[in-house]
Amino acid sequence: MSGITIQPGHIPAERISTQPENYLNWSTNVKDWLLTGDHKRIAVMYVISISFFFSLGAIAAAGIRIALLNYHDQFFQNETYNKLFSMHGIVMIFFFLVPSIPATLGNFLIPLMVGARDLAFPRLNLLSWYLYIIGGTLTLLAIIFGGIDTGWTFYTPYSSIYSNTNVVLAISGVFIAGFSSILTGINFIVTVHKMRAPGLTWFRLPLFVWAMYATSLIMVLGTPVVAITLLLVLVERTLNLGIFNPANGGDPILFQHMFWFYSHPAVYIMILPGFGVISELIACFTRRRIFGYSFVAFSSIAIATLGFFVWGHHMFVTGQSMYSSMVFSIISFLVAVPSAIKVFNWTATIYKGRVWFTAPMLYAMGFIGLFTIGGLTGLFLAALAVDIHLNQTYFVVAHFHYVMVGGATLAYLGGIHFWWPKMTGRMYPEFWAKLSAGLTFVGFNLTFFPQFIVGYLGMPRRYHYYAPEYQTWQVMSTAGSSVLGLGYLIPGIYLIWSLKYGAIAGPNPWGAKGLEWTVPSPPPSHNFDEIPIVTEDAYMYHDEDQVLADKDRAAMGITEQGEEHDV
């Protein structure tokens, strides 16, 4: 692809200090981090900050699971329980899932993948991180000053009139964080349009870039609507104008329309980048070009487009017109088609591949399985008559966790492992990574599968007290969540460990295709000494790549099976 050669040589550990200058080590000055325009540094700052918010959300989840061990829990007050699930939802959605892959892997990889030296607007990119931090801080303050109890959906008139908690603070935080998404989206769109390397046509782009492009479209088109909506809630709450409150002539259902107009597409903001990551992982670890490249690419765009016309499926029981419900229902069924295209194309890619069972590949396979279940259970909720029963029950909770945790989070973890050597220059310990991929998969299913059953039984979500007959399922769920928690905790430990003790990675430890693997790990600040010229399609794997990768890894002290030996 480019003139840059892969260096298969072994870099001894003691030479780390004399490693060539890269984006991490050129300056350790705090100011050079906080005022950086380097997309890679900003990505690292995002990794750190979203990990913090993820931990916060996970702590809230642990509280919820503890409370639900007992059907008449005495450990928390109702009020506290409500604040826990609200905090879990708000933090996980707005401060982890929405920015997770785009702001970290997207920021890091898009310029590298398109052969550019940075994003189109580096300072805008830095601003988006600051907005995220300001938004996050406000929400954090809302939590510290006593929490918020509206749920992440902020339904009116509860949020605008009745709740006595820190709604204004939390909503302001989410409002500001929204601008961070918008800026990131604009940056990606412009970068993909204008800054692709010579020869890198649209249909030579890695599928990750396609997925990020589709995501960016949603961010730019959808986020302003939720910003307006939340602003209106603030206006009603502080100035008592009748917008959503019927006592003042407002309409509470209007809020739901506006909220879901963003928040359903937001689901695709969370999962589309995951699709992109999985396409990269599957291609690399089967040594195959993704089967039906153009179908996979366009299915991302199709999902992003259709996603804007299904918001009413959240509102089948609000009393919205029967015919609107039918239209929303059938369009929701249509989303199944591009989703199915992706899943089947990934499956077909494995056929006649050369499958290499690394931890990222295990995450990818787990993703396909869980996303399949998550997607298919979405059909239950799109089916009008069935949704009447399932709406607002644990079935919904289980469904979106299969998509958001089984899907998006698994993809994020898989991607972090896959590009970890590129980002840090160090390998993660393969054994522990495989173990935690397994634990995550098992723990996840144990946590959320029982919730499908308890949901069909009729247990509503957001219930602190519940009928005793559901307890067995809830206890099972809590047991599973502790396994799942372990599956998250272990990577947290070994990834930090690997920063110092991990095997030093060459530029391309996976023998992967893609421009990001043609530069050293970690890449230099300017990414490419010379802008590469692209002459072939994406994922053009040859057997020689494998040989090179194996040689590279052998030099790093990693054996064929990926088991790690002493460095």
Next chain:
Amino acid sequence: MNIPFFPEQASTFAQDVDNIYFLLCALTLFFTALVLGLITFFAIRYRRGNNKVDRSNAPEEHLPLELTWSIIPLILGIGVFIWSAKPFTYVYRPPADALEIFVIGKRWMWHVQHANGIRENNELHIPVDKPIKLTMISQDVIHGFFVPAFRVKRDVLPGRYNTVWFQPTKIGRYHLYCTEYCGTNHSEMGGWVTVMAATDYQKWITTGGAPGPTPTIQETLVSQGASLYQTYACANCHQSQNGVHGPSLYGIYGKERKLTSGQTVIADDSYLRESIVQPESKIVAGYQNLMPAYPVGAEAGQLTEEQVLSMVAYIKTLGTNSAPVAPAAAIPSQPAHPFDGVPHTPPINGLNGTGLNGTKPADKKGTQAVPAAKPGPAPSNVGMMPADGSVPQMPTFKATPDTNPTVKPTTSAPAGNKSSAEPVTKPGTSTVAPGRTPS
């Protein structure tokens, strides 16, 4: 230990929903097994150490395959859509003979009003094998009415009525939940639905359920509404004969109303409510915005949702050509809801044979007589006068509307609204599409 896997089926709707559910379960199982099976099989067979397999001519794209796995999900999806849309339409079409019960959601309880005046909290008693229609409203935030055993759910909104209907098929006690998050004690806002045999139910509804939970019999809903109608002197402006200040209310229920804005709305429950609470929002063509609002709220002088509900119930009973009559007292022991063969001639009106048969009471402005049979000084009405404590009078009367199609008794009684024969709940129930509120 008894671990449930599947909820009870206790309504006619349950079987339909469950059938679709089972189909979807089968589809999910099939496709998950297919995808997981293929992935596992391919991944193991084509693992990198295995060089004995044929990897030649690995395809990179295959249009027929792409079409196959696009079109099969498409067809299945549309099939499931159609199958699941059909029962969905039932929910919007309650049968005309459904027994109507009123539900008010407030943080954090369910308040149920039976038509004959019996009230219960967090309990709902209904007869088996009889269509039940609930007209629901919330006093504060959004709630959700959900009975898993019936597979029905409907949000209960503030400011407008939503309806849900179902036909229980099995005697028993079932969970009732609030499903729309409503604040601190959301998870405790629930109760029980008791489905009773017809005879037991009749006994229950006549005796007030004693020695059951503790419902108390009061006036019937309609007679409460009639009392309020008197208290607030609604007739001053809304009489049929000289109802020049405001449109006549006779026989309007379920009819189209032409508004000053040029729009038309159906006069359903939500419209009637809005016209009391926020009359300025929809003015009937030919009239002026003269009526003061009677807001719902907790402050002194404001109405409660129960009171508005009773007035709506009363207005629904108004016939076509006459002024209201003094409501008869609700007599708790009056036989109610005979389900034995006589469809729906319940005593919920408390006006049987009196109010709507053309009797003309005195309709002098502002001098409505206190109904003779009214039990006591209407204790429930005290404190519900307008905020200034006076009987509301129309302050100024400026224009005489020259077009008022509904005031003429002779012309405003379309055939079919036989209110004198079936005084109460009949009018309109079959003509409006519940759940579709004009807005």
